[in-house]
Amino acid sequence: MKHKRVISVLLIVMMILTGCGSSKVKLPAQTEVTDQTLKDVFAEHGMKVGTCVSSRVTDTQKYADLVIGQFNSLTMENAMKPDYILNQKESQAAGKPVVELNSEALSILSWAKTNGFSMRGHTLIWHSQTPDWLFRENFASSGPYVGREEMLRRMEALISGIFEELDDHGYLDLFYAYDVVNEAWMEDGSMRTSNWKRIIGDDYLWYAFYYADRYAPESIDLYYNDYNEQYKAECIADFVETLKDDDGRYLIDGIGLQAHLFTEDDLANYLDGVDVLAETGLKLELTEVDLGLGKYEGAKSATDANLRVQGQYFYELFEGLFKRVDEGKLRMDAVTFWGFSDGLSWRREYSPQLYDSDLDPKYALYGVMQIKEHAGYESAETAK
Numbered sequence: 204m205k206h207k208r209v210i211s212v213l214l215i216v217m218m219i220l221t222g223c224g225s226s227k228v229k230l231p232a233q234t235e236v237t238d239q240t241l242k243d244v245f246a247e248h249g250m251k252v253g254t255c256v257s258s259r260v261t262d263t264q265k266y267a268d269l270v271i272g273q274f275n276s277l278t279m280e281n282a283m284k285p286d287y288i289l290n291q292k293e294s295q296a297a298g299k300p301v302v303e304l305n306s307e308a309l310s311i312l313s314w315a316k317t318n319g320f321s322m323r324g325h326t327l328i329w330h331s332q333t334p335d336w337l338f339r340e341n342f343a344s345s346g347p348y349v350g351r352e353e354m355l356r357r358m359e360a361l362i363s364g365i366f367e368e369l370d371d372h373g374y375l376d377l378f379y380a381y382d383v384v385n386e387a388w389m390e391d392g393s394m395r396t397s398n399w400k401r402i403i404g405d406d407y408l409w410y411a412f413y414y415a416d417r418y419a420p421e422s423i424d425l426y427y428n429d430y431n432e433q434y435k436a437e438c439i440a441d442f443v444e445t446l447k448d449d450d451g452r453y454l455i456d457g458i459g460l461q462a463h464l465f466t467e468d469d470l471a472n473y474l475d476g477v478d479v480l481a482e483t484g485l486k487l488e489l490t491e492v493d494l495g496l497g498k499y500e501g502a503k504s505a506t507d508a509n510l511r512v513q514g515q516y517f518y519e520l521f522e523g524l525f526k527r528v529d530e531g532k533l534r535m536d537a538v539t540f541w542g543f544s545d546g547l548s549w550r551r552e553y554s555p556q557l558y559d560s561d562l563d564p565k566y567a568l569y570g571v572m573q574i575k576e577h578a579g580y581e582s583a584e585t586a587k
């Protein structure tokens with residue numbers, strides 16, 4: 204018995220020392236491979252490139268340095284979602300939703316301004332991460348829900364409130380895009396249930412864009428943002444046609460494709476979805492890109508072979524997008540990754556990002572940057 208324990212302790216120590224059996228293949232550093240940063244590569248196609256951040260990122264030197272070096276646009280991972288920007292007590296006192304940026308949001312905005320970043324706003328009208336009290340009489344935590352007219356007034360106050368609050372703090376001009384509505388449609392073409400839809404009715408979507416169009420400055424593009432976009436493309440394309448005012452003018456500027464992808468997703472099918480959405484003539488942005496190894500029900504481990512597949516997938520995805528942009532078939536002015544390091548990702552079990560947990564570059568990075576010889580294809584030039 205004792206013997207066995209000693210052997211297993213030894214085995215564990217050996218696994219730790221050898222990196223749990225999967226020895227990491229270290230790729231050449233980015234500066235050895237290219238003079239370019241991610242920003243440079245996207246700028247060649249007239250695009251910005253962003254990442255989501257929390258204050259953990261902006262407050263940690265090594266993360267902050269990487270983000271400043273590679274990206275020029277930021278989305279807050281959580282700090283500007285409705286749950287974080289609405290103050291219950293003040294809403295009760297004022298009798299209308301009161302928007303108040305929290306200290307994390309303010310510190311990220313100050314950091315963004317100091318370091319010259321543009322911002323994507325995320326998000327206003329969503330079924331998730333939105334306080335339930337927003338929908339109840341007197342903004343109480345329990346009790347009856349309000350009716351349609353009151354909820355429309357509250358929606359208007361929430362939407363106008365965020366733009367006023369950003370303006371009051373001197374940050375409004377950092378924003379070039381805002382996700383007005385997030386994730387309203389299902390894959391089967393039906394509308395997702397939510398408190399917004401239940402209380403206001405299906406036209407809550409039209410009103411959200413109507414108010415955003417009224418209160419956002421012209422310089423901020425207004426977006427509808429969703430996931431599994433390749434399965435919802437026809438539905439979203441039909442939906443945006445309804446977002447017009449009485450003169451037939453669009454109340455929306457762009458469609459956000461979250462692009463939470465997997466290496467087993469069909470890439471041709473994904474690009475077909477992009478083409479369907481591009482046909483609307485609106486701008487498109489990839490807003491939350493990550494590319495998990497394997498598929499949703501089955502994460503694959505970060506072996507060299509699987510990481511190569513990821514690099515190639517990213518190479519081909521961005522080759523396809525850049526080509527469409529350059530040929531004028533796609534209006535896409537920014538791409539945002541949902542993080543940059545596997546170690547910080549909300550889907551870290553799928554190793555979905557461009558840098559690993561040590562911030563070393565992956566084939567994925569070189570794939571996005573269109574550096575084919577380091578993107579994971581088997582050839583003499585690939586990393587040793």
Ligand code: GLA
Binds near residue numbers: 280325491
């Ligand atoms: C969705 C949302 C994001 C974020 C991710 C998970 O994609 O749009 O804000 O919550 O889920 O991190």
